[in-house]
Amino acid sequence: MKNNKIILCLILILALGLRLGRCLLVNRIDKDSVIYIQMAEDGVQKGIKYTFDRNSRIPPLYVSGMLIGEWIGLGAENSGWLISVVAGALLAFAVFLMARCVFRENNLALIAAFLAAIHPCLVRISAEIMRDSLFVSLVAFALAFVFMAADTGELWKWCFAGLFSALATLTRNEGIEIVFVVLIWALVELCLNLRTGLKNTFKKVLPAVLAVTIIFSIFTFPVQISLRNTSSQWKVFDFRISSYVKGFLKRSEKEVLEKEDT
Amino acid sequence: MRALFSLKLWLILMNRLVEAFFPVVCILLIFSWFSDKGENKAAFRKDSHFKLLIIVVLSDFFIRALLFFSGVPFSHRYLLVLTVMAIMMAAPGVPKLTELLQKLTGRYFAVTPRFSIFVFSLLSIACVGKALSPRLDKKWIREIPVVIKNLCPEGRKPVLIMDFDDRRIPYYAKADYLKFGTKPDKIFYYTENGILQKCPEPDGIIAKPGEKKWCGLFVALNVPPAGLANFADDIRKLGAERVFVLMYRKDSEFRELFSAKGLIFPLKLIQEFHDDKGRPLSLYQGHN
Numbered sequence: 001m002k003n004n005k006i007i008l009c010l011i012l013i014l015a016l017g018l019r020l021g022r023c024l025l026v027n028r029i030d031k032d033s034v035i036y037i038q039m040a041e042d043g044v045q046k047g048i049k050y051t052f053d054r055n056s057r058i059p060p061l062y063v064s065g066m067l068i069g070e071w072i073g074l075g076a077e078n079s080g081w082l083i084s085v086v087a088g089a090l091l092a093f094a095v096f097l098m099a100r101c102v103f104r105e106n107n108l109a110l111i112a113a114f115l116a117a118i119h120p121c122l123v124r125i126s127a128e129i130m131r132d133s134l135f136v137s138l139v140a141f142a143l144a145f146v147f148m149a150a151d152t153g154e155l156w157k158w159c160f161a162g163l164f165s166a167l168a169t170l171t172r173n174e175g176i177e178i179v180f181v182v183l184i185w186a187l188v189e190l191c192l193n194l195r196t197g198l199k200n201t202f203k204k205v206l207p208a209v210l211a212v213t214i215i216f217s218i219f220t221f222p223v224q225i226s227l228r229n230t231s232s233q234w235k236v237f238d239f240r241i242s243s244y245v246k247g248f249l250k251r252s253e254k255e256v257l258e259k260e261d262t
Numbered sequence: 263m264r265a266l267f268s269l270k271l272w273l274i275l276m277n278r279l280v281e282a283f284f285p286v287v288c289i290l291l292i293f294s295w296f297s298d299k300g301e302n303k304a305a306f307r308k309d310s311h312f313k314l315l316i317i318v319v320l321s322d323f324f325i326r327a328l329l330f331f332s333g334v335p336f337s338h339r340y341l342l343v344l345t346v347m348a349i350m351m352a353a354p355g356v357p358k359l360t361e362l363l364q365k366l367t368g369r370y371f372a373v374t375p376r377f378s379i380f381v382f383s384l385l386s387i388a389c390v391g392k393a394l395s396p397r398l399d400k401k402w403i404r405e406i407p408v409v410i411k412n413l414c415p416e417g418r419k420p421v422l423i424m425d426f427d428d429r430r431i432p433y434y435a436k437a438d439y440l441k442f443g444t445k446p447d448k449i450f451y452y453t454e455n456g457i458l459q460k461c462p463e464p465d466g467i468i469a470k471p472g473e474k475k476w477c478g479l480f481v482a483l484n485v486p487p488a489g490l491a492n493f494a495d496d497i498r499k500l501g502a503e504r505v506f507v508l509m510y511r512k513d514s515e516f517r518e519l520f521s522a523k524g525l526i527f528p529l530k531l532i533q534e535f536h537d538d539k540g541r542p543l544s545l546y547q548g549h550n
Contacts, residue, residue, distance in 0.1 A: 018393060025396040028403050034429040053473040091346070099350045102311045112353035118386055119349055120284055121338065123393035136342040143318060150314050177325060177343075184317050192313075231474045247332030248266075256271055256333045 004106045008096060008113065015117035016089040022127035023081055033080065033129035040066035040076035052232035059234055060227060061170035062131045080129030087137040088126025092117040094140035101147035131171050138168035142178045149208065150185070158208045162215030169220055173238040182212045266331050275330050282341035283348045286388045290355030291348060297358035319347050356381065402535045403428070406545060407435035409533060410506050413547060418504040423468060426510045435506075441480045442507065443467035443489075451482040466490030466519070490519060494528035497548040505548035506532075513544045 029037075035054050040063055043051035051067060052058065062083065069079020092113045099112035116122060125132045142164035149157035161178065168175025186205035193201040220236045227234060280288055322343050330336045360381045367377075414420040420437035425444050432439035443449040443464035450458050450472070461467055461482060466489035469480035484492065497505050509516045513531055520527045529546035536542055 018390065021394055025394060027397060028400065028430060029433075031428060031430060034433045037433070054471070054477055056474060056477055095346060095350055099353055102315060102350065103353070108353045108357075111356045112350045114382070115287065115290075115349045115352060115356075115385075115389075116346065118389040118393065119287070119345070120389050120392035121282060121342070121345060122349075123390075125339070125342070130339075132339050132342060136346060139343055140346050147311055147314060150311065174325070177322065181314075181318055181321055184321060185314055188313060188317065233475070244329055244332040244334060247334070248328050256268075256331060 004110065007110055008093070011092055011096075011110065011113045011117050012089060014114075015092040016085070018118065018123050019085045019088050019126040022123050023085060026127050029077070029129050033077075036063055036066060036080060036129060037076045039063050040070045040079070043067040044070045044076075049230045052227070052230050052234075056231050056233040058232075059131075059170050059172060060223060060232065061167060062134055065134075066129075077129065081127075084126050084128060084130065084133040087134040088122060089117075091122060091126075091133075091137040091140055094137060094144050097144035098140065098147055101144070101151055135168055135171040135175065138164050138171060139175060139178065142168055142175070143181075146178065146182060146185075153204060153208075155207055155211055158211035159215045162212040163219060165212065166216045166219035169216070169236060170223060173236075176216075176236065179212055179216050182209060271331065275327065278330075278336065278338065279341060279344070282338045282345050284389070284392070286385060287345075287348055287352045290352035290359065293355030293358040293362070294352050295355075297354040315347070315351075319344065322347070356385070399538050402537060402543060403430050404434060406431055406508065406535060406543070407433075407437075409545060410435040410437060413532065414506075415503050418501065421500050421505045422508060423505065424508045424510075431508065437506070439471065440483070440500075441469045441471070442509070443469055443480070443482075447480065449480050449482055449487065450476070451487040452485055454485075461487050463489060466493055468493070468496050490523055490525060493520075494526065497528050498550070500548070502548045502550045507546040507548070509544045509546070510541065511544065512542045516544060516546075 036058075039051055039054050039058075042053060043063075044067060048067075051063065052060075062080075065083045066076045066079045069082065070076040074082070095116040096109045096113035100106060100109035103109060103112075122133075122136070125136070142161050145157050145161035145164060148154075149161055161182070165175055165178035168178065186209050189201050189205050190198065224234065224236050283291070326340050326344065329340060357378075360378050363381060364377055410420050410422065414437075420435055421440060422432040422435060422437040423440045423442050424431065425442040427441065429439055431437075441447070441449070443461070443466065445464060447464045449461045449464040449467050449469045451461055451467075453459050458476065458479075458481070467482050467487045468484070469482045469487075471477070472479040472481045483496065488496075497507075507529055513534060517527050528548065530549050532545045532547050534542050534544050
């Protein structure tokens with residue numbers, strides 16, 4: 001047990017080291033990173049009300065983190081790096097928690113954490129001033145708590161799953177997917193136990209669904225409401241999904257390939 | 263939904279998945295499939311986590327496929343959650359791979375219990391080599407701002423007018439960014455009544471990035487918007503020598519725009535750069 005903790009710590013140090021190393025090799029930021037940096041700087045120089053003038057649809061968490069970093073003197077760009085690197089390193093821990101639930105074995109969980117620590121795509125996104133590293137870490141933690149909670153049924157784990165999915169949604173709107181995963185899981189459990197043990201299954205899934213949705217709502221909708229005083233037009237539900245569904249139903253192979261080429 | 267039945271698109275999507283997962287993880291997934299390490303397969307499938315795992319993977323895949331087939335510009339970033347799930351499921355493949363390599367090499371070398379360290383080292387080399395390979399492309403994105411900062415008069419903030427939208431260059435040059443309109447750009451302007459209208463002719467119009475509900479649009483600096491005929495005047499008003507213009511085209515092509523309308527070319531060519539595909543970028547500076 002003690003050995004496992006030491007190995008996990010070493011994996012996290014490896015993850016952090018690789019991500020810091022990648023940062024040293026990157027000689028330029030991404031196009032979107034410029035907008036995030038400028039938004040954070042605007043928030044400090046002109047006032048929080050003006051933070052979302054340059055991009056009104058972006059979820060607020062990542063830019064807010066950079067704004068705080070700019071405000072305390074760290075600089076928006078450095079804060080962006082820091083958030084991405086730390087979130088990316090912690091992803092290995094989230095993968096460990098998830099894998100330990102799924103495989104019920106520490107060795108495989110450590111191997112999964114190791115793979116997450118060294119995976120090239122995950123290392124690269126951790127060295128970018130983009131929302132992806134933070135988002136994927138928050139989703140991984142949300143899923144880890146979902147797996148743990150499905151195992152033991154403990155309410156506090158469902159609450160943490162709701163919290164992390166809320167934070168993921170505040171980073172990228174796709175984070176809401178976790179709530180739907182829990183809802184689908186609840187429906188599947190009910191359907192599979194329709195004839196036998198429906199009452200018990202209902203007692204198991206109802207608290208889970210309520211905990212996740214209530215905690216998710218507590219940490220997202222008040223943020224949406226409070227952002228009304230700024231130029232932000234961010235909403236918890238991204239209604240652009242309707243245009244994606246329309247595109248899915250209407251577009252031909254040629255049209256999709258043309259978009260791919262551009 | 264016609265795109266859904268395209269084999270070509272499915273192959274492209276599978277290719278994107280393999281790129282996102284990385285070949286090492288794909289190989290480990292195959293080994294993992296043949297592994298029963300840590301959990302009996304049948305028992306694993308009966309486990310409640312297996313249902314949850316399938317729900318997570320299928321629902322995320324469904325959403326990504328919906329985005330892909332709807333024609334949205336599809337980046338590898340959309341596949342990160344699936345990548346994390348693949349990494350987790352690839353973990354049992356490592357002991358299976360170790361077992362296979364031990365069987366193969368046992369004939370030639372003495373196998374020690376530390377053989378697994380050798381396998382982890384192999385995996386690390388394959389992955390870390392790719393993770394830490396430096397980006398040597400697009401050097402011009404850092405070179406051009408250095409030239410701008412060196413040439414801008416001291417104590418003045420440069421203004422950079424570009425015919426393409428890459429804000430990293432003005433960011434690194436610590437310059438204000440303006441757009442040079444060319445077809446088929448959509449440039450907007452405010453009418454006298456304050457209504458936002460689209461310019462019928464965007465060529466030569468200098469525009470600034472829109473803010474608030476107009477973010478994502480470019481709004482003309484002048485009302486009414488004036489094209490190339492006013493360009494020299496605009497350069498002077500913006501500050502002449504602190505104004506830099508970067509065109510993603512040859513110098514001769516840019517000068518041709520002015521000579522075709524009988525206008526004097528108001529800028530001084532500083533340098534021609536080239537991108538990684540050899541396409542020219544011409545940098546100019548305004549003058550009094």
